[in-house]
Amino acid sequence: MPGPALIETRNLVKRYGDKMAVNNVSLDVNGGEVFGFLGPNGAGKTTTIKMIVGLLQPTSGTVKVAGYDVQTQPLLAKASCGYVPDTPNLYAKLTGRELLRFVGDLYDLDRKQVAQRTDELLRMFDLTAAADDTVDSYSHGMQQKASLSSALMHDPKVLVLDEPTVGLDPKSARLIKDILRQMAERGAAVFLSTHILEIAERMCDRIGIINKGELVAVGTMNELRSLGKTGEVSLEDIFLGLTGAAEEAEIAEILK
Amino acid sequence: MRTIAPSRSYRFLPAVWKLIRLRLQISFNGFKHARTIRKILTIVAGFGLLAFTGMVSFVSWLLLDFLRSPQLTQYVGMDVAPFLQAMPVLILTALFVGILLSSFGVLLQALYLSGDMDFLLASPVPIRAVFVTKLLQAVLPNFGLIALFGLPVLYGLGFAGHYNLLYYPLILLTMIALTLAAAGLSALLVMLVARLFPARRAAEILAFIGAILAFTCSQAGNLYNSFGHSTDVSGAQVSNMFTLLMRFNTPWLPLNWAGQGLVALGEGRWLTGILLVTLTLGLSVAAFMVALATAEHWYYSGWAGMQVVARRKQQLRNVRPAARSEASHPVTPSRVFPDLWMGHLLPAPVWGILWKDFLLLRRDLRNLSQLISPLIFGVIYSLMLFRTGGQLPAGQGDAPDWFINSFRILLAYGNVGMSLFVGWMLLGRLSGMAFSSEGRNYWMLKAAPVRAGHLLTAKFLVAYLPTLALGLFFLIGISFLQKIPLAGFLYSLVAVAMCLAGMNGILLAFGALGANFKWEDPRKMSAGSLGCLGQFLAMLYLPLAFGLFIGPLWLVSAFNWSQVYGTLAGLILGVGVTGTCAFLPPWLVRAKVERLGEA
Numbered sequence: 001m002p003g004p005a006l007i008e009t010r011n012l013v014k015r016y017g018d019k020m021a022v023n024n025v026s027l028d029v030n031g032g033e034v035f036g037f038l039g040p041n042g043a044g045k046t047t048t049i050k051m052i053v054g055l056l057q058p059t060s061g062t063v064k065v066a067g068y069d070v071q072t073q074p075l076l077a078k079a080s081c082g083y084v085p086d087t088p089n090l091y092a093k094l095t096g097r098e099l100l101r102f103v104g105d106l107y108d109l110d111r112k113q114v115a116q117r118t119d120e121l122l123r124m125f126d127l128t129a130a131a132d133d134t135v136d137s138y139s140h141g142m143q144q145k146a147s148l149s150s151a152l153m154h155d156p157k158v159l160v161l162d163e164p165t166v167g168l169d170p171k172s173a174r175l176i177k178d179i180l181r182q183m184a185e186r187g188a189a190v191f192l193s194t195h196i197l198e199i200a201e202r203m204c205d206r207i208g209i210i211n212k213g214e215l216v217a218v219g220t221m222n223e224l225r226s227l228g229k230t231g232e233v234s235l236e237d238i239f240l241g242l243t244g245a246a247e248e249a250e251i252a253e254i255l256k
Numbered sequence: 257m258r259t260i261a262p263s264r265s266y267r268f269l270p271a272v273w274k275l276i277r278l279r280l281q282i283s284f285n286g287f288k289h290a291r292t293i294r295k296i297l298t299i300v301a302g303f304g305l306l307a308f309t310g311m312v313s314f315v316s317w318l319l320l321d322f323l324r325s326p327q328l329t330q331y332v333g334m335d336v337a338p339f340l341q342a343m344p345v346l347i348l349t350a351l352f353v354g355i356l357l358s359s360f361g362v363l364l365q366a367l368y369l370s371g372d373m374d375f376l377l378a379s380p381v382p383i384r385a386v387f388v389t390k391l392l393q394a395v396l397p398n399f400g401l402i403a404l405f406g407l408p409v410l411y412g413l414g415f416a417g418h419y420n421l422l423y424y425p426l427i428l429l430t431m432i433a434l435t436l437a438a439a440g441l442s443a444l445l446v447m448l449v450a451r452l453f454p455a456r457r458a459a460e461i462l463a464f465i466g467a468i469l470a471f472t473c474s475q476a477g478n479l480y481n482s483f484g485h486s487t488d489v490s491g492a493q494v495s496n497m498f499t500l501l502m503r504f505n506t507p508w509l510p511l512n513w514a515g516q517g518l519v520a521l522g523e524g525r526w527l528t529g530i531l532l533v534t535l536t537l538g539l540s541v542a543a544f545m546v547a548l549a550t551a552e553h554w555y556y557s558g559w560a561g562m563q564v565v566a567r568r569k570q571q572l573r574n575v576r577p578a579a580r581s582e583a584s585h586p587v588t589p590s591r592v593f594p595d596l597w598m599g600h601l602l603p604a605p606v607w608g609i610l611w612k613d614f615l616l617l618r619r620d621l622r623n624l625s626q627l628i629s630p631l632i633f634g635v636i637y638s639l640m641l642f643r644t645g646g647q648l649p650a651g652q653g654d655a656p657d658w659f660i661n662s663f664r665i666l667l668a669y670g671n672v673g674m675s676l677f678v679g680w681m682l683l684g685r686l687s688g689m690a691f692s693s694e695g696r697n698y699w700m701l702k703a704a705p706v707r708a709g710h711l712l713t714a715k716f717l718v719a720y721l722p723t724l725a726l727g728l729f730f731l732i733g734i735s736f737l738q739k740i741p742l743a744g745f746l747y748s749l750v751a752v753a754m755c756l757a758g759m760n761g762i763l764l765a766f767g768a769l770g771a772n773f774k775w776e777d778p779r780k781m782s783a784g785s786l787g788c789l790g791q792f793l794a795m796l797y798l799p800l801a802f803g804l805f806i807g808p809l810w811l812v813s814a815f816n817w818s819q820v821y822g823t824l825a826g827l828i829l830g831v832g833v834t835g836t837c838a839f840l841p842p843w844l845v846r847a848k849v850e851r852l853g854e855a
Contacts, residue, residue: 054702055703055853074705075707079705081703083699087696089695089699090697091616091700093616094615102608102612104608105604105608105609106605106608106609106705106706108705134619
């Protein structure tokens with residue numbers, strides 16, 4: 001049974017000059033739910049995510065995380081939220097262990113618990129052996145795992161992930177999927193954007209599709225199926241039907 | 257399905273042209289999409305460069321005229337014509353050695369550390385084409401700079417010596433050949449180093465050594481002069497210098513063949529000229545071709561080797577024993593340093609940022625060179641201060657008493673001046689770049705529940721603590737050697753601590769306003785006009801703040817009042833104003849800090 005709404009956006013708008021990046025997006029993500037956020041490139045996924053985690057100020061509209069308004073109560077909202085960006089830009093000259101300790105300090109966590117939690121996360125993500133190497137010696141996948149460890153450090157109520165499985169090997173990708181599911185089962189709200197429709201279809205309780213800045217569909221797989229044309233049973237068909245049928249035809253024409 | 261025909265890019269020269277065209281396109285796009293002000297500045301800079309070229313030509317003409325003047329011949333007591341003939345040798349040798357040494361670091365960056373290497377090496381482009389394009393890209397700026405100064409002199413010599421027309425195009429051709437040869441040899445060295453050491457670490461060490469050497473060399477001259485060596489040059493010294501330089505013009509050095517051959521051709525000594533110039537061009541082409549052929553094997557294998565080393569290191573890590581398994585614990589917010597008294601002074605995020613920044617400053621050699629330079633400057637200028645004695649010249653002359661007294665006060669606080677000088681240098685980097693240095697990692701701070709005030713406090717302390725320590729190091733050292741009384745030392749201590757705090761506040765505020773997080777190359781970290789404005793204001797602030805501390809002392813001395821009044825007034829004024837500068841600017845920009853990184 002879904003818990004209370006832990007992410008709430010209302011009429012969210014972000015405009016860059018004349019360009020409308022996000023237009024009137026309203027959605028809720030409840031506790032215990034994995035929410036998939038899909039959309040073509042440049043549709044406004046990352047901009048929406050950045051507004052949710054407080055990295056960007058909306059032009060208008062509101063975002064609440066764990067009941068706290070991100071604009072008026074940013075510290076409480078951020079303290080409840082973990083964020084994994086699409087590119088793991090981490091401090092290159094810190095070791096993995098130091099990075100997690102630093103995150104523990106930023107979130108004002110107890111030092112002894114930080115040490116224990118660090119060991120747990122490093123072990124869980126198979127980073128223990130590299131824990132004392134600087135991040136610049138990590139591969140992309142290892143950096144992605146370090147970034148995810150940082151986001152989980154304070155055991156957040158809300159976890160927001162932007163393309164979390166990019167650059168990960170199948171084992172790590174599976175691990176992340178398991179962790180996200182476990183977090184949802186423990187009552188957290190998981191909001192993830194992905195291009196891999198199979199992940200969204202299999203993992204997510206509900207899916208939102210954004211196109212050209214507008215939320216064109218939200219719902220469970222069954223609800224989305226009812227929105228699509230007759231015969232559209234897979235998420236791929238629904239997604240292309242809602243966002244990219246024209247482009248799909250164009251691609252097919254080129255490949256002929 | 258359509259098939260795509262193989263491209264001509266498999267061939268060497270078309271591929272080089274494509275890659276060069278790509279660079280030109282990127283530069284053009286950069287200009288096209290730049291802000292109007294930047295476009296205007298670029299155009300102005302272009303005209304400025306043209307004007308500068310004209311000025312260099314004019315100065316070269318004057319210099320050559322001076323070198324041929326009978327007065328100089330009379331002054332040095334020798335015929336300087338052979339020296340003029342040796343000038344092409346000197347310039348071309350300087351070009352070769354300059355390119356050889358200066359292009360090492362640039363080539364290391366261009367060949368191994370540039371962001372487009374994965375893309376280029378994965379494309380069906382000959383590796384030699386990538387190598388040549390990167391090489392040209394790396395050496396062109398240095399070549400342009402040396403040509404800017406060298407060509408007017410070489411052409412001027414040709415005009416003055418009535419050299420035949422062949423001399424002029426051959427000068428340019430020889431310069432290009434020597435540049436390619438030097439760059440090729442430098443690239444060989446780079447490829448060798450990259451096979452032995454991690455390229456990134458090598459670049460960091462090189463930048464560190466280069467910066468330290470540059471600072472040390474630039475200041476060594478000042479130190480030399482301060483130790484009483486006269487800067488006046490006698491005729492005999494000039495004569496000795498000319499003799500030494502002419503002695504360098506020996507035919508036994510292959511590097512000299514280019515210059516000697518060109519002069520011989522210019523003067524119509526065809527056999528010698530053709531022989532030496534052909535030898536030079538042949539050897540240069542051979543050196544370049546060897547570099548090219550070696551690059552075919554070494555460059556790719558070196559690049560691939562970098563990936564293999566990384567993977568091997570990763571595999572080694574994986575075989576290490578994993579840590580002991582522990583049960584999961586829920587995480588609760590708490591104080592980070594509950595057991596330490598210091599932990600109660602500052603919030604945990606402030607401690608965290610302090611700790612993180614000090615670690616990064618220490619580990620990144622690029623930072624370290626910037627941090628060491630104030631120390632080098634400080635030591636050298638302190639030595640100069642002591643060399644001159646820091647004393648008033650004997651006698652008073654026509655100077656009034658009040659002037660001598662003022663001057664004495666100023667000299668007595670030379671320790672403060674030196675401490676503030678090194679502090680200013682250090683703060684310029686630590687405080688002005690406090691936010692920009694976060695670069696693309698800033699999201700970690702922004703996404704965390706950290707108050708703007710805490711962030712500013714942490715950044716203030718990261719800049720202030722090492723600066724204060726360095727300032728105090730000089731203050732204590734100079735005060736001890738100058739035998740400054742305890743009261744004067746304590747007053748100086750307050751003045752230094754507060755002046756630096758005020759400057760830190762100004763620089764931090766402007767650094768935050770002009771923060772630039774979108775840099776890849778740390779040298780571009782300081783891009784932006786607000787940071788420059790901050791530096792400018794800090795330069796204005798420092799003498800004013802210092803004046804507030806010593807001004808009242810000067811006034812009571814001028815009016816023969818008690819020093820106590822001067823000290824009290826100085827403390828009230830100085831501490832008041834500098835304290836305000838320390839707190840007010842960061843407080844004013846705190847709202848802006850909350851929105852940093854959103855542009």
